[in-house]
Amino acid sequence: MTEKIQGPQDPAVLPTQNPTGASAQGATGLVTQSPISRAARPSTEPIPEVRLKGARWWREVGWRHVIGVIAVLFAVFPVVYIISAAFNPLGTVVATGLIPTAFSLENFDKLFTTPGRPYGRWLGNTLLVAFVVTFVQVLCSALAAYAFSRFRFKGRRGGLLTLLLIQMFPQFLAAIAIFSMFTTIGEVVSRLGLNTLAGYGLVLFGGALGQVWLIKGFFDSVPKDLDEAAVMDGAGHATVFFRIILPLVRPIIAVTGLLAFVSAFNEFLLASIFLRGENVKTVAVGLYGLIDQDRSNNLGVFAAGAIITALPVVILFQYLQRFIVGGITAGAVKG
Amino acid sequence: MVATTTPTRPASTGPEPAPTPVRRSGTTTALIAKVIGLGLVLGLAIAITPTLVGQGRWAFLAIVWVIAALALLTYAGKRALPAKYILPGTLLLALFVIYPVAMTAKASTTNFGDGTRQSQQETVVQIIASSVVQTPDAPRYTMTVATEGSVTDGPFTLFLVSQADQSVFKGTPEGLETISPRDVTLTNNAVTAAPGYTILTPQQVNAANAKINDIAVPTERGAIRPLGIRQAFEGTTTLKYDEATDTITDTQNGTEYKPVKSGDREYYTSADGKRLSDQSWLANVGFDNFQRALTDSTIRQDFIKIFIWTVVFATMSVATTFLLGLGLASTLNDPRMKGQRLYRSLLLLPYAVPGFISLLVWSGFFNKDFGLINSLTGLDIGWFTSTFWARTAVVLTNLWMGFPYMFIVCTGALQAIPSDLKEAAAIDGASGFTQFRKITFPLLLVTVAPLLVATFAFNFNNYNAIALLTEGAPFAPDNPAAGGTDILISYTMRLAFGAGGAQLGFASAISVLLFVLTGVIAAIQFRATRALEDVN
Numbered sequence: 001m002t003e004k005i006q007g008p009q010d011p012a013v014l015p016t017q018n019p020t021g022a023s024a025q026g027a028t029g030l031v032t033q034s035p036i037s038r039a040a041r042p043s044t045e046p047i048p049e050v051r052l053k054g055a056r057w058w059r060e061v062g063w064r065h066v067i068g069v070i071a072v073l074f075a076v077f078p079v080v081y082i083i084s085a086a087f088n089p090l091g092t093v094v095a096t097g098l099i100p101t102a103f104s105l106e107n108f109d110k111l112f113t114t115p116g117r118p119y120g121r122w123l124g125n126t127l128l129v130a131f132v133v134t135f136v137q138v139l140c141s142a143l144a145a146y147a148f149s150r151f152r153f154k155g156r157r158g159g160l161l162t163l164l165l166i167q168m169f170p171q172f173l174a175a176i177a178i179f180s181m182f183t184t185i186g187e188v189v190s191r192l193g194l195n196t197l198a199g200y201g202l203v204l205f206g207g208a209l210g211q212v213w214l215i216k217g218f219f220d221s222v223p224k225d226l227d228e229a230a231v232m233d234g235a236g237h238a239t240v241f242f243r244i245i246l247p248l249v250r251p252i253i254a255v256t257g258l259l260a261f262v263s264a265f266n267e268f269l270l271a272s273i274f275l276r277g278e279n280v281k282t283v284a285v286g287l288y289g290l291i292d293q294d295r296s297n298n299l300g301v302f303a304a305g306a307i308i309t310a311l312p313v314v315i316l317f318q319y320l321q322r323f324i325v326g327g328i329t330a331g332a333v334k335g
Numbered sequence: 336m337v338a339t340t341t342p343t344r345p346a347s348t349g350p351e352p353a354p355t356p357v358r359r360s361g362t363t364t365a366l367i368a369k370v371i372g373l374g375l376v377l378g379l380a381i382a383i384t385p386t387l388v389g390q391g392r393w394a395f396l397a398i399v400w401v402i403a404a405l406a407l408l409t410y411a412g413k414r415a416l417p418a419k420y421i422l423p424g425t426l427l428l429a430l431f432v433i434y435p436v437a438m439t440a441k442a443s444t445t446n447f448g449d450g451t452r453q454s455q456q457e458t459v460v461q462i463i464a465s466s467v468v469q470t471p472d473a474p475r476y477t478m479t480v481a482t483e484g485s486v487t488d489g490p491f492t493l494f495l496v497s498q499a500d501q502s503v504f505k506g507t508p509e510g511l512e513t514i515s516p517r518d519v520t521l522t523n524n525a526v527t528a529a530p531g532y533t534i535l536t537p538q539q540v541n542a543a544n545a546k547i548n549d550i551a552v553p554t555e556r557g558a559i560r561p562l563g564i565r566q567a568f569e570g571t572t573t574l575k576y577d578e579a580t581d582t583i584t585d586t587q588n589g590t591e592y593k594p595v596k597s598g599d600r601e602y603y604t605s606a607d608g609k610r611l612s613d614q615s616w617l618a619n620v621g622f623d624n625f626q627r628a629l630t631d632s633t634i635r636q637d638f639i640k641i642f643i644w645t646v647v648f649a650t651m652s653v654a655t656t657f658l659l660g661l662g663l664a665s666t667l668n669d670p671r672m673k674g675q676r677l678y679r680s681l682l683l684l685p686y687a688v689p690g691f692i693s694l695l696v697w698s699g700f701f702n703k704d705f706g707l708i709n710s711l712t713g714l715d716i717g718w719f720t721s722t723f724w725a726r727t728a729v730v731l732t733n734l735w736m737g738f739p740y741m742f743i744v745c746t747g748a749l750q751a752i753p754s755d756l757k758e759a760a761a762i763d764g765a766s767g768f769t770q771f772r773k774i775t776f777p778l779l780l781v782t783v784a785p786l787l788v789a790t791f792a793f794n795f796n797n798y799n800a801i802a803l804l805t806e807g808a809p810f811a812p813d814n815p816a817a818g819g820t821d822i823l824i825s826y827t828m829r830l831a832f833g834a835g836g837a838q839l840g841f842a843s844a845i846s847v848l849l850f851v852l853t854g855v856i857a858a859i860q861f862r863a864t865r866a867l868e869d870v871n
Contacts, residue, residue: 060671067666072681075739078696079684081707093705140424147420159421166432168857170796173824173850176831176843177438178431180447188386188395190484206431208424237416238365266690269798273832284691288803291695299699306692317687318680 082303082310091300107304119305121279122286125197126309129282130264133204137260138253141211146241148212149219150227163212171206172269178203179273200274200282204264211256218252219245258320262313283309369410376406386483386531402426436850443624443843446599449836451615455594458616459576461508462583462603464551464558465612467570474499476559477525478567480547481532486539491547494519494526495559495567506552506559506567525565540564574611583611599623599840624844637817637826638845645822648729649794653787655734660741661779665771668749679746686739694803697732719808722819729820733800737790748782749775788860795856796849801825823849 077098085096089104111119147153148160171178179194182203186193193199226248227240235243246253268284275281281289283305291302380403387396405426409418445451453461476495484490493506501524505512520528528534540547541564552559557571573587583592583603592603592611600615628638667678685693700707701718709715718728752775760770794800801807802825807818815835817826827849829835831842 064666064669064672068678071663072678075682075685082696093699093702143420144424147417151417153417165857168792169850169853171432173846174435174439176839176846177435177442181435187484187490203431205427208427268691288695295699296705310688310692313689314687321683
């Protein structure tokens with residue numbers, strides 16, 4: 001199993017190891033294992049080195065670099081712009097260009113010190129919600145996936161198909177009813193109503209079974225002999241789940257966890273309905289309010305906030321690149 | 336979680352081996368977890384019951400106890416093993432996805448919205464109660480505002496101490512209730528504490544003034560209404576409601592007010608067309624909302640225009656990202672190229688940046704006067720003032736956000752295509768392009784087709800892409816409801832939560848239509864993948 005963690009860097013490899021027939025996460029698709037994705041990856045086998053030179057190199061390889069560089073420029077320029085804006089002490093749209101003209105940490109300073117704009121709080125709220133939601137989603141999904149993978153019971157196939165179907169309808173389509181529902185809940189338990197982080201988190205728990213398909217596929221790949229052997233040794237089914245199967249599928253837990261985390265992190269629609277008070281806002285709603293208030297003068301502060309928010313996520317993505325690549329090739333769509 | 340004795344265990348003829356320590360600890364942990372978990376669920380259910388009974392929320396109460404019973408049934412016994420694993424997630428799914436969907440469908444047949452949140456009965460009581468006038472001999476009360484909910488939004492309860500005989504009452508819009516002075520803390524003939532309630536400070540009462548001043552506690556003589564922040568009076572009314580004929584009569588001049596329909600709402604209106612109150616109520620309107628969406632000329636025009644743009648937007652998003660991603664993947668996927676990993680890392684960047692940040696940054700790029708796009712290209716386009724350019728901006732931004740995904744997907748698919756197929760084609764004399772068109776592309780499509788459909792489905796409801804970039808702009812001056820870049824979901828959200836007053840019933844109807852459309856896409860997705868046969 002560690003093989004999966006340390007698998008080759010090549011993105012094409014993970015999907016072929018991915019035994020799932022389908023996947024999950026938000027608006028998702030499912031991928032049947034097509035014959036080609038099961039095949040080995042022959043085209044990347046190293047070809048005997050032939051050094052190309054001059055015109056021939058340009059014709060066959062060089063132009064690819066030209067296109068690659070243009071594509072990278074297209075991909076990177078907004079990021080460069082954010083960085084330039086964040087470190088620009090003037091912090092206005094007019095004064096900001098692609099190329100940084102000045103360097104100062106003033107915007108970062110303002111971000112944390114301006115009264116009535118608790119950026120640190122927003123970030124904390126987002127992290128709290130995202131972590132709790134991720135934990136609940138991965139745990140509930142893994143539990144259900146275990147049942148679907150290991151037990152045979154009435155309604156099992158129907159249940160799996162229903163899950164697949166429900167996942168195709170984004171939860172926020174029912175935002176109006178969720179809004180009414182939490183108005184009522186708030187009248188009974190005010191801590192869980194609208195404008196509370198707890199209520200908002202609770203709504204996101206609705207996606208608790210979002211990762212069942214992805215995880216089940218991996219559970220299916222764990223040989224049943226393993227749990228049977230444990231059962232022989234007197235282990236109960238809970239022990240088998242928590243002590244034997246779960247540790248074996250750690251990589252997929254990491255991937256689904258990351259997917260769930262990023263999707264909770266990026267959630268904007270329900271947050272904008274739920275979280276109106278400055279102190280309960282998430283970063284998404286908070287930064288939106290910031291830029292919406294004054295598009296030209298708040299740019300620097302917004303950019304500083306954006307960098308602090310995005311940096312950990314971007315690093316995580318680069319670090320877990322091959323897992324994510326495997327995940328999205330299996331059909332996950334990120335918002 | 337519970338560890339049961341395993342029925343699959345083969346009967347052994349030899350002496351039973353002593354239970355291993357692993358198992359014993361497992362069982363104990365499981366038992367403790369089970370007891371704590373069930374205790375917690377039951378405790379919460381019991382704790383919340385009095386409040387629910389007090390507020391008369393019977394459906395809520397039923398749901399709470401059904402959940403508690405399900406938990407008890409599933410975890411207390413040794414049977415229903417799969418259910419033990421499936422229940423937690425399923426409950427959450429049912430409560431926060433399936434139930435809201437059903438409620439959306441229900442709301443879509445009503446006129447639910449601002450001014451129609453209450454039942455007709457509550458509205459009548461309120462109209463009559465708020466019509467009271469203060470007479471010189473009106474009884475006065477010392478008032479304390481309290482709440483069981485939030486100090487800003489209520490619901491508010493008035494604790495009243497009669498200034499005539501010091502008896503204590505508890506008043507809500509539902510009615511007046513005499514309470515024993517021993518149940519509350521009285522200081523200077525005013526209630527200063529009550530168990531279960533938060534007492535509002537005078538500042539808080541002032542802040543929530545608008546809501547508190549509207550409170551009218553119906554009584555036999557008329558109603559008790561707040562007078563300032565510490566007092567209340569019992570006023571009398573001249574209005575009388577007759578349930579049999581559904582008429583409110585002003586006994587002073589004999590004017591009769593009957594419900595008259597206006598739009599999707601009814602108001603009590605006199606014969607000469609004078610409205611008694613602008614307060615309407617929640618009513619069932621059947622399929623009127625749907626009919627309105629499809630037949631009302633302005634709305635239908637909006638709806639059709641938005642629907643078409645939604646499809647175009649989703650299609651364009653898929654097509655542009657796929658073409659760019661595929662082009663880049665074919666270009667960069669050459670084993671002779673150096674630095675592929677670096678290219679891949681950098682090209683992944685737009686995908687890694689949190690979506691809402693990218694969208695907000697891009698929305699700044701399109702600023703007409705100072706935006707990066709105009710200043711880099713020397714153009715002078717008012718991006719968000721013309722529908723065409725605003726739509727271009729949306730697609731362009733979505734291209735930036737989405738092409739890395741397609742690039743990765745296509746790279747993976749390309750690398751999985753066996754090279755001997757291409758070699759065979761080359762030997763047969765196929766040119767590079769023919770190889771691509773006849774061999775590579777069809778094989779690639781097999782893998783990525785389901786992902787293309789999934790991306791389409793995602794963009795069909797891609798609220799963020801519109802709300803954070805253009806907010807639906809541009810709007811025609813005479814039509815603030817539907818903007819040039821609005822897709823169905825952003826249009827629905829504006830109807831429901833926008834500035835123009837919440838039309839929740841109508842927005843729910845559009846949501847239901849969205850559900851149907853999403854369902855159609857889902858069916859196509861199912862077909863595209865044929866994964867159904869593989870379920871095992």
